[in-house]
Amino acid sequence: MQLRNEQRQHIETLIRLSEGQMTGLDGCREVIRRSWERCVDEYRLDPGRPRPARVLTQQALREHREPVDELLHVARAGVDRLFAQVAPMGYVLLLTDRRGITVDFRGQREQDHALRRAGLYLGADWDERHAGTCAIGTCIHDAKAITCHQSEHFDATHISLTCTAVPITDPQGQVIAVLDISALRSPRSHESQNFALSLVNLYSRMIEDAYFLHRYRDCLILRFDMAREFVHLNGRGLIAIEEDGSIIAGNGFGRALIDAHLSRWPPWSPGLVPKATQLLDGEIGELLGILSASDDQIRAFRIRASEAICFVTLIEPRGRRIATRAVPPSLTPVPALDRLASDDPAMHRVLKLARRLRNEEVSVLITGETGTGKEVLARALHDSGKRAKKPFVAVNCAAIPESLIESELFGYLPGAFTGGSSKGMRGLIQQADGGTLFLDEIGDMPLSLQTRLLRVLAEGEVMPLGAEKAVRVDLRVITATHRDMDALIANGRFREDLYYRLNGARLRLPALRERADHHYVIRSVHESLVAKRDRDVRLRADAVSALLAYAWPGNIRQLKNALGFALATAEGDEITVHDLPEECQGGLAGVPQVLEPSSRNATSDEGRALLGLLRETAWNVSLAARRLGVSRPTVYRRMRRYGLVPPNRKDAHLENALH
Known part of the structure; x- marks a missing residue:
């Protein structure tokens, strides 16, 4: 009875909207208001006549699945893992094509009848022109991630649903699919879906990147990130290149880097794409020699458009290695x-x-x-x-x-x-x-x-x-x-x-604070000082974290003095944060040990989702807590659990510049 009353009130609100009245829309989000207006003015949908779910025949479904068969193959692992995460919370998963037809689906068998009736099923059509305002249809129209929660749906039969959808784009930036999780029942609060949005965002990006890597598996690919620790594990930027540095394509983050370059240096002719060496301050030999440049096969480059530092690795074409190039004199080793x-x-x-x-x-x-x-x-x-x-x-x-x-x-x-x-x-x-x-x-x-x-x-x-x-x-x-x-x-x-x-x-x-190789400098200075002493004293992780976080106005000379002081005062065989000069402790003295970002301890799906949300919010813990609907201490506890530590302030600012 309560649901029927809510449906009746919802219909009355939309009827007033169709009659040009705005009463009752004060709390409506702008993205939802625009969609409702499209449903009334453009699609001529009658809010007083809810439509039953439209499910395609098997033949029609096959016609929609064939064009995205390659994507479905690549996405399968991500779809299964995401569903395993959300199923215990009552969600089902839908993957649609760019027209809103559900071409892949995961749901609980015991809910089969209710899910089919609600349109949360394989072959269901969630095009906004038919289904009205909904996460999938509105996501396709705006090409943006969205949560459509309960009464935000246009059709009154959908107002018990909560749906979160994120677009999956091709290397040219066009929407080719939508990843959605939906639930028949959910809490009233819209904020209850914040974590769902972060989780779907994470998996849609993973699927998108997997598709990119599959499409360009025969090309050289530069993979990069603003944090060195995540390049191999979760590097967000992907750019496919020719051996001369010509850019073939980029994923979302890669295209953002290209767009940032073009906005600063517009091309002479439409469609002209810069070379990789124009985006990153380096020679083509340095790019192609990344795999031999360091033990972790990562090299830092400065982004020309923003002066930001990013960390890059190279993925070689499948089944072959790139030709060895002569090392230019400027790159010849000089110890x-x-x-x-x-x-x-x-x-x-x-x-x-x-x-x-x-x-x-x-x-x-x-x-x-x-x-x-x-x-x-x-x-x-x-x-x-x-x-x-x-x-x-x-x-x-x-x-x-x-x-x-x-x-x-x-x-x-x-x-x-x-x-x-x-x-x-x-x-x-x-x-x-x-x-x-x-x-x-x-x-x-x-x-x-x-x-x-x-x-x-x-x-x-x-x-x-x-x-x-x-x-x-x-x-x-x-x-x-x-x-x-x-x-x-x-x-x-x-x-x-x-x-x-x-x-x-x-x-x-x-200046030392401007350098990307802080850890190397700290280690080198420490090793040179230890070599002059009778005993071996190592640097503990909390001391390293404090040293990395400090701004070093006196640069390397001050670093030598600080480590010399620590070596002289340390009582055991390791230097802790408490052994450093007071100005270098940076508020970390009360923390037993600060975990550094690591590919070993940030591997769970919940940890990845939290990492994605923190990156989206430029490591603003307060904003991340509001989106999750939890307290700041809870976010900090989760960060410690998964070993997530913010990059330095400069890196966070640079990430903002690329968003």
Whole structure:
């Protein structure tokens, strides 16, 4: 009786809508309102005459199934797994073609009669033009995921149902199918279906990606994600390419990357698709060499359109391996340089250029924040070049007192000035003869000495204090600074002609917080410090998590100090978060151990669904909790259960940019 009363009230509301009255629609969602208006104005459906479910004959059903047979084959595993998840909660599963005809179905046999009568059955037609507002039909019309809950259905016979549908698109972005779960009965609250929407979204994307991989199994495929830990397990981006980098197709996330590129750099002609090397800042050899680039067969690249960092792996064509290409000189291994970074795109660019410059005589200016490793890079350039067996002389222009810097640099003869050595002294410039002179903090060099340095560089000779004859020197000069050289020149504090002598080539080191290889840097610094001690002390996971989360304003120098402090104060054979300096603990000191994302502990379907929802909400736990209809602590407990930890803030921002 109650259902009949609700049906009668529902019909009355829709009749008022058909008569141009909007009474009773105040709480109606806009997507549902638009669909109701289509049903009345465009489809001419009579709300007072509910329609029985329309189920196709076997022959008609076969005609609809044949065009999607390949998709049905690929989707079968995902359909079975999703149904296993939702069946205990009273849901049935429908997979329809792009016209809304149910071509695959999973349901409980004991509900067979009720499901057939409700249209939740194989061969049922859920086209909006026939069935009215419903999850499948409205999803097809809008090409968007939707939950149509109870009285949101147009047809009064459907208002006891709750249905959640998500489109499955082909590599061109066209809807080819719809995945739906529906229930004959459900709680009144619309929020009760939030988790259903996340779960169906997850499986529709899995089916879509499986179909993409099947369609392009004979092509090279780049698989990528914003988090390295999920590339192999659940990498969201897929782009099929030719061996020259030409893009063939992309899945939804891949097309979003292409669209982001085209929105920034519109093509010259309609339909022109960029090459993969235009999307990702790298050479084709780097893309094709991903599988040998690291132990986990993943490599980081910077997205040109957004400057975001993504992590990429390569799926080779079925049954064959790509042809081996000659390694370009810029990618030839150079141990002294290679050990400075693992998998950071900005460092790859720096080291690629450094490889080309290592045997050249051109002066190099290294810039970057304090503590980023400018002297380390300068020494690696020297050690990997043809001057490696000659001296490397480092001078900190900011550390030597101004009264002594002239004599330190240029040297002096005996008796040149009061207080000097009776034997005189060879200056640092002469000591570097045949090798490399590294002038750190060149921006702090006194203006008076800049003129003399310019002469050394221009004429290849140095005049010690007290000398009457210049001494020839053969050296390469590498300089470094954290200062804004353009501002110093504009303020008259640095000679412009000297700057152009020093800036033959410029290498900019990224800040540690900007690098994608934080874990490698932390491990390398830790191993180098441990090697100098008598005992082996390992880093526990909670300490690593805190170190990864910290912003490091002092960069690698500060990281060395922090780990040195931890090694000195740790009592056992491991460093915990409590052993780190207080500023590095980042609020993690009260947590026994923070789990890192792992392919081993995020494997359950519920964990995958939660991961999908957190990604959709850019890791906004409050929003995720509202969508699930649970409290924030509950979401945090589930995250801990499945080992889900947010990416760093930059990655979350980048994910938002691609949504």
